[in-house]
Amino acid sequence: MSLMVVSVACVGFFLIQTTCPHTGGQDKTSLSARPSALVPQGGHVTLRCHYRRGLYNFTNFTLYKDDRSHVPIFPGRIFQESFLMGPVTPADAGTYRCRGSYPHSPTEWSALSEPLAIMVTGVHKKPSLLALPGPLVKSGETVTLQCSSDTVFEHFFLHREVTFEEPLHLVGERHGGGSQVNYSINSTTSDLAETYRCYGSHSLPLCVVSSQ
Template structure:
């Protein structure tokens, strides 16, 4: 009688013994290996960084792994570079804080979930989250080549320059303190340093906001400079126009019919409900009326 050991490898490639089973045959003992199949994309958790994925050197970032499936524990790992002792081999419940961050924390992270009741069941990997560590290098300078007060439909160029020979400049736009978008350009080198010109437009109201730029090198793309002094871009030349509110129109009309004391005028124009906002209560305006700059 021979014995064979059945083994299974978990996601982090740790060998787990399932058990011994009798084998009636001739020849040497067999080692049988099996890998638990990965879950589908519907089982994939989501990974997010708070308050931002751009983290100043020495500050902290909270990484949160969420899943709609029945996973009680998660593991976080960094895809490339040196492992982070703070997370290496550790499991956590949804959140983990990296504090204080160093350049070693810069990189791409993923997480996956597992259930302690089912040792060999693990989720699919989350989509990657890039953690950028800023403050590694001296900040560049950002200036608007035209006035930062931009007329609707026109263009504005923001120039990011530095005395350091950066390979790449990244421009970020912020609204309400949150990063809304980012643009990346290869740097142009000259005797005085490096620069990149970001052309924005034709502008819409969505382009309004605060802009900053950072410099970095190709060999360490997740290690950025301090941010430049911000520039606020404001959009002018728009006029307020009443908009058709097909989504809320009937609801607003019913509201008016129920509240005869409300001083508001609604009229039908080309099949749409139009509101004369000057006479409508603030509460109704907030929930029912959509304004825009055109």
């Protein structure tokens, strides 16, 4: 049997999740964050607004935050190509949307994108992450990732490093004076040879979470 190594790490964050385009239609709008959906407090992240299922970037776009979909974050300001956000603080946490103008018709603006949820790392004490029974997993075996903290977190997020996938949201359970969550993965159905990170949050959608 082949062996896979599951690498685990513990950090904390306000998270930035990339959004997915709407289904159907070639001009649906989406918003993305690079280089990563996870941004350390004091760090920077670049936001871009896309159309045609993410294949093209809007040259000009505006940004909206939380439920204020009718009021841009910076009234009267239009971003060109991208927006560099930072240094990021807890106040930047929230859900973001964008609306862009088409190159072939600058006066025509797209519909709002799906929301982009922003969380920032480095705010609270970090949780711990264990691979049970161990990080060496044979093909066909199941490994349980256990994320725990002596702080009571209502929500945990499990993130596979080196991917742009949204972190997996898990509901925390009380354990002793803190909280924890277990997530099992079968190596026959998943590629386990990844580095995983665990985050804890007190609330949604503004996820101010554990520090690195």
